[in-house]
Amino acid sequence: MELTQRQREIITIVKAEQPISGDKIAQHLKLTRPTLRNDLSILTMTGILDAKPKVGYFYSGQHLNPLTFETIYEVPVETLMLTPILIKPTTTVQDAITSLFMNDVGSLYVADDDQHLVGVISRKDLLRASLIKQDLTTIVAAVIMTRMPNIVTITATTRLLDAGYLLLKHQVDTLPVLDKAGVVVGKVTKTKLLDYFINAGAKVDQEKYH
Incomplete structure:
Protein backbone atom coordinates (compact mmCIF):
# COMPACT_ATOMS: atom_id res chain seq x y z
CA MET A 1 0.00 0.00 0.00
CA GLU A 2 1.40 3.41 -0.97
CA LEU A 3 0.83 5.99 1.76
CA THR A 4 0.27 9.62 0.87
CA GLN A 5 2.58 12.36 2.12
CA ARG A 6 -0.06 13.53 4.60
CA GLN A 7 -0.56 10.02 5.95
CA ARG A 8 3.20 9.69 6.53
CA GLU A 9 3.18 13.03 8.35
CA ILE A 10 0.31 11.82 10.55
CA ILE A 11 2.31 8.70 11.48
CA THR A 12 5.33 10.84 12.39
CA ILE A 13 3.21 13.09 14.61
CA VAL A 14 1.57 10.14 16.35
CA LYS A 15 4.92 8.44 16.99
CA ALA A 16 6.26 11.62 18.61
CA GLU A 17 3.26 12.51 20.77
CA GLN A 18 1.22 9.35 21.26
CA PRO A 19 -1.44 9.06 22.48
CA ILE A 20 -2.73 12.11 20.63
CA SER A 21 -6.24 13.22 19.72
CA GLY A 22 -7.43 13.74 16.18
CA ASP A 23 -7.95 17.44 16.90
CA LYS A 24 -4.31 17.87 17.95
CA ILE A 25 -3.11 16.02 14.85
CA ALA A 26 -5.19 18.42 12.77
CA GLN A 27 -3.66 21.39 14.61
CA HIS A 28 -0.14 20.16 13.83
CA LEU A 29 -1.02 19.97 10.13
CA LYS A 30 -3.02 23.22 10.23
CA LEU A 31 -6.05 21.41 8.89
CA THR A 32 -9.55 20.67 10.18
CA ARG A 33 -10.44 17.34 11.78
CA PRO A 34 -13.01 16.46 9.04
CA THR A 35 -10.26 16.91 6.44
CA LEU A 36 -8.25 14.14 8.10
CA ARG A 37 -11.17 11.75 8.61
CA ASN A 38 -10.39 9.57 5.56
CA ASP A 39 -6.65 9.45 6.31
CA LEU A 40 -7.20 8.47 9.95
CA SER A 41 -9.77 5.85 8.96
CA ILE A 42 -7.38 4.25 6.47
CA LEU A 43 -4.45 4.29 8.91
CA THR A 44 -6.48 2.71 11.72
CA MET A 45 -8.26 0.19 9.52
CA THR A 46 -4.94 -0.97 8.08
CA GLY A 47 -3.47 -1.43 11.56
CA ILE A 48 -0.73 1.21 11.24
CA LEU A 49 -2.45 3.32 13.91
CA ASP A 50 -4.73 2.27 16.70
CA ALA A 51 -7.25 4.43 18.56
CA LYS A 52 -8.94 4.30 21.93
CA PRO A 53 -11.99 6.39 22.87
CA LYS A 54 -11.12 9.38 25.10
CA VAL A 55 -7.42 8.45 24.83
CA GLY A 56 -6.38 9.12 21.25
CA TYR A 57 -4.31 7.64 18.46
CA PHE A 58 -1.10 5.72 18.91
CA TYR A 59 1.31 3.92 16.62
CA SER A 60 0.77 0.17 16.58
CA GLY A 61 3.86 -0.65 14.55
CA GLN A 62 1.92 -2.86 12.18
CA HIS A 63 1.80 -2.57 8.42
CA LEU A 64 -0.95 -3.64 6.13
CA ASN A 65 -0.42 -6.80 4.20
CA PRO A 66 -0.77 -5.84 0.49
CA LEU A 67 -3.10 -8.80 0.01
CA THR A 68 -5.39 -7.42 2.71
CA PHE A 69 -5.53 -4.04 0.98
CA GLU A 70 -6.36 -5.69 -2.33
CA THR A 71 -8.98 -7.88 -0.70
CA ILE A 72 -10.78 -4.96 0.94
CA TYR A 73 -10.30 -1.88 -1.19
CA GLU A 74 -9.36 -2.96 -4.71
CA VAL A 75 -12.34 -5.24 -5.18
CA PRO A 76 -14.39 -4.16 -8.24
Whole structure:
Protein backbone atom coordinates (compact mmCIF):
# COMPACT_ATOMS: atom_id res chain seq x y z
CA MET A 1 0.00 0.00 0.00
CA GLU A 2 1.40 3.41 -0.97
CA LEU A 3 0.83 5.99 1.76
CA THR A 4 0.27 9.62 0.87
CA GLN A 5 2.58 12.36 2.12
CA ARG A 6 -0.06 13.53 4.60
CA GLN A 7 -0.56 10.02 5.95
CA ARG A 8 3.20 9.69 6.53
CA GLU A 9 3.18 13.03 8.35
CA ILE A 10 0.31 11.82 10.55
CA ILE A 11 2.31 8.70 11.48
CA THR A 12 5.33 10.84 12.39
CA ILE A 13 3.21 13.09 14.61
CA VAL A 14 1.57 10.14 16.35
CA LYS A 15 4.92 8.44 16.99
CA ALA A 16 6.26 11.62 18.61
CA GLU A 17 3.26 12.51 20.77
CA GLN A 18 1.22 9.35 21.26
CA PRO A 19 -1.44 9.06 22.48
CA ILE A 20 -2.73 12.11 20.63
CA SER A 21 -6.24 13.22 19.72
CA GLY A 22 -7.43 13.74 16.18
CA ASP A 23 -7.95 17.44 16.90
CA LYS A 24 -4.31 17.87 17.95
CA ILE A 25 -3.11 16.02 14.85
CA ALA A 26 -5.19 18.42 12.77
CA GLN A 27 -3.66 21.39 14.61
CA HIS A 28 -0.14 20.16 13.83
CA LEU A 29 -1.02 19.97 10.13
CA LYS A 30 -3.02 23.22 10.23
CA LEU A 31 -6.05 21.41 8.89
CA THR A 32 -9.55 20.67 10.18
CA ARG A 33 -10.44 17.34 11.78
CA PRO A 34 -13.01 16.46 9.04
CA THR A 35 -10.26 16.91 6.44
CA LEU A 36 -8.25 14.14 8.10
CA ARG A 37 -11.17 11.75 8.61
CA ASN A 38 -10.39 9.57 5.56
CA ASP A 39 -6.65 9.45 6.31
CA LEU A 40 -7.20 8.47 9.95
CA SER A 41 -9.77 5.85 8.96
CA ILE A 42 -7.38 4.25 6.47
CA LEU A 43 -4.45 4.29 8.91
CA THR A 44 -6.48 2.71 11.72
CA MET A 45 -8.26 0.19 9.52
CA THR A 46 -4.94 -0.97 8.08
CA GLY A 47 -3.47 -1.43 11.56
CA ILE A 48 -0.73 1.21 11.24
CA LEU A 49 -2.45 3.32 13.91
CA ASP A 50 -4.73 2.27 16.70
CA ALA A 51 -7.25 4.43 18.56
CA LYS A 52 -8.94 4.30 21.93
CA PRO A 53 -11.99 6.39 22.87
CA LYS A 54 -11.12 9.38 25.10
CA VAL A 55 -7.42 8.45 24.83
CA GLY A 56 -6.38 9.12 21.25
CA TYR A 57 -4.31 7.64 18.46
CA PHE A 58 -1.10 5.72 18.91
CA TYR A 59 1.31 3.92 16.62
CA SER A 60 0.77 0.17 16.58
CA GLY A 61 3.86 -0.65 14.55
CA GLN A 62 1.92 -2.86 12.18
CA HIS A 63 1.80 -2.57 8.42
CA LEU A 64 -0.95 -3.64 6.13
CA ASN A 65 -0.42 -6.80 4.20
CA PRO A 66 -0.77 -5.84 0.49
CA LEU A 67 -3.10 -8.80 0.01
CA THR A 68 -5.39 -7.42 2.71
CA PHE A 69 -5.53 -4.04 0.98
CA GLU A 70 -6.36 -5.69 -2.33
CA THR A 71 -8.98 -7.88 -0.70
CA ILE A 72 -10.78 -4.96 0.94
CA TYR A 73 -10.30 -1.88 -1.19
CA GLU A 74 -9.36 -2.96 -4.71
CA VAL A 75 -12.34 -5.24 -5.18
CA PRO A 76 -14.39 -4.16 -8.24
CA VAL A 77 -17.86 -2.79 -7.56
CA GLU A 78 -19.45 -5.56 -9.62
CA THR A 79 -18.97 -7.83 -6.59
CA LEU A 80 -21.08 -5.52 -4.43
CA MET A 81 -23.47 -3.70 -6.76
CA LEU A 82 -27.21 -3.93 -6.33
CA THR A 83 -30.05 -4.16 -8.83
CA PRO A 84 -31.34 -0.66 -9.63
CA ILE A 85 -35.01 0.28 -9.85
CA LEU A 86 -35.64 1.77 -13.28
CA ILE A 87 -38.47 4.02 -14.38
CA LYS A 88 -39.19 5.81 -17.65
CA PRO A 89 -39.00 9.56 -18.29
CA THR A 90 -42.77 9.49 -18.77
CA THR A 91 -43.45 7.83 -15.41
CA THR A 92 -45.61 10.13 -13.28
CA VAL A 93 -44.29 11.49 -10.00
CA GLN A 94 -47.14 9.72 -8.23
CA ASP A 95 -46.05 6.36 -9.67
CA ALA A 96 -42.39 7.18 -8.94
CA ILE A 97 -43.20 7.77 -5.26
CA THR A 98 -45.06 4.47 -5.14
CA SER A 99 -42.14 2.66 -6.79
CA LEU A 100 -39.61 4.20 -4.41
CA PHE A 101 -41.44 3.15 -1.26
CA MET A 102 -42.58 -0.24 -2.56
CA ASN A 103 -38.96 -1.14 -3.30
CA ASP A 104 -37.56 0.62 -0.20
CA VAL A 105 -34.80 2.46 -2.08
CA GLY A 106 -33.35 5.95 -1.83
CA SER A 107 -33.19 6.74 -5.54
CA LEU A 108 -34.77 5.78 -8.84
CA TYR A 109 -32.90 5.62 -12.12
CA VAL A 110 -34.63 7.04 -15.17
CA ALA A 111 -33.79 5.11 -18.35
CA ASP A 112 -34.96 5.08 -21.94
CA ASP A 113 -36.41 2.05 -23.71
CA ASP A 114 -32.90 0.65 -24.23
CA GLN A 115 -32.04 1.07 -20.53
CA HIS A 116 -29.61 3.91 -21.18
CA LEU A 117 -29.41 6.15 -18.13
CA VAL A 118 -30.98 9.57 -18.72
CA GLY A 119 -31.59 10.75 -15.16
CA VAL A 120 -31.77 10.07 -11.42
CA ILE A 121 -34.54 10.93 -8.97
CA SER A 122 -33.87 11.00 -5.23
CA ARG A 123 -36.20 11.01 -2.24
CA LYS A 124 -35.52 14.74 -1.89
CA ASP A 125 -36.59 15.35 -5.50
CA LEU A 126 -39.87 13.55 -4.88
CA LEU A 127 -40.41 15.36 -1.59
CA ARG A 128 -39.95 18.75 -3.27
CA ALA A 129 -42.31 17.74 -6.05
CA SER A 130 -44.95 16.61 -3.58
CA LEU A 131 -44.92 20.04 -1.92
CA ILE A 132 -45.97 21.70 -5.16
CA LYS A 133 -49.70 22.38 -5.31
CA GLN A 134 -50.17 20.38 -8.46
CA ASP A 135 -51.64 16.99 -9.33
CA LEU A 136 -48.72 14.54 -9.10
CA THR A 137 -50.31 12.37 -11.76
CA THR A 138 -49.70 15.16 -14.29
CA ILE A 139 -45.97 15.68 -13.55
CA VAL A 140 -43.53 13.22 -15.13
CA ALA A 141 -40.10 12.03 -14.03
CA ALA A 142 -38.32 13.93 -16.82
CA VAL A 143 -39.41 17.22 -15.23
CA ILE A 144 -37.84 16.70 -11.80
CA MET A 145 -34.92 14.33 -12.45
CA THR A 146 -31.22 15.21 -12.42
CA ARG A 147 -30.13 14.75 -16.01
CA MET A 148 -27.10 13.28 -17.67
CA PRO A 149 -24.30 14.33 -17.87
CA ASN A 150 -24.76 15.90 -14.43
CA ILE A 151 -24.73 12.47 -12.78
CA VAL A 152 -21.65 10.80 -11.31
CA THR A 153 -21.41 7.27 -12.70
CA ILE A 154 -18.99 4.35 -12.44
CA THR A 155 -18.30 1.09 -14.24
CA ALA A 156 -18.38 -2.46 -12.96
CA THR A 157 -14.57 -2.50 -12.76
CA THR A 158 -14.29 0.63 -10.60
CA ARG A 159 -12.57 -0.13 -7.29
CA LEU A 160 -14.73 -0.01 -4.18
CA LEU A 161 -12.28 2.49 -2.67
CA ASP A 162 -12.73 4.84 -5.64
CA ALA A 163 -16.51 4.47 -5.44
CA GLY A 164 -16.31 5.48 -1.79
CA TYR A 165 -14.24 8.55 -2.62
CA LEU A 166 -16.81 9.61 -5.24
CA LEU A 167 -19.73 9.19 -2.82
CA LEU A 168 -17.96 11.41 -0.28
CA LYS A 169 -16.69 13.97 -2.76
CA HIS A 170 -20.05 14.55 -4.45
CA GLN A 171 -22.18 14.01 -1.33
CA VAL A 172 -24.54 11.56 -3.04
CA ASP A 173 -26.14 8.37 -1.72
CA THR A 174 -25.91 6.24 -4.83
CA LEU A 175 -23.75 5.73 -7.92
CA PRO A 176 -25.17 4.21 -11.12
CA VAL A 177 -23.04 1.47 -12.65
CA LEU A 178 -22.99 1.72 -16.45
CA ASP A 179 -21.49 -0.40 -19.19
CA LYS A 180 -19.54 1.07 -22.11
CA ALA A 181 -22.77 1.78 -24.00
CA GLY A 182 -24.26 3.74 -21.10
CA VAL A 183 -26.70 0.99 -20.14
CA VAL A 184 -27.55 0.73 -16.45
CA VAL A 185 -26.23 -2.58 -15.08
CA GLY A 186 -26.32 -1.90 -11.35
CA LYS A 187 -25.81 0.57 -8.53
CA VAL A 188 -23.64 1.07 -5.45
CA THR A 189 -25.07 2.83 -2.42
CA LYS A 190 -23.38 4.60 0.48
CA THR A 191 -25.11 2.28 2.94
CA LYS A 192 -23.98 -0.88 1.14
CA LEU A 193 -20.40 0.36 0.87
CA LEU A 194 -20.25 1.46 4.51
CA ASP A 195 -21.58 -1.91 5.63
CA TYR A 196 -18.92 -3.67 3.53
CA PHE A 197 -16.03 -1.58 4.84
CA ILE A 198 -17.12 -1.92 8.48
CA ASN A 199 -17.44 -5.70 8.21
CA ALA A 200 -14.12 -5.99 6.37
CA GLY A 201 -12.40 -3.74 8.90
CA ALA A 202 -13.84 -5.73 11.80
CA LYS A 203 -12.50 -8.93 10.25
CA VAL A 204 -9.01 -7.43 9.90
CA ASP A 205 -9.20 -6.16 13.48
CA GLN A 206 -10.07 -9.64 14.74
CA GLU A 207 -7.24 -11.22 12.79
CA LYS A 208 -4.71 -8.89 14.43
CA TYR A 209 -5.27 -10.64 17.75
CA HIS A 210 -5.40 -14.23 16.53
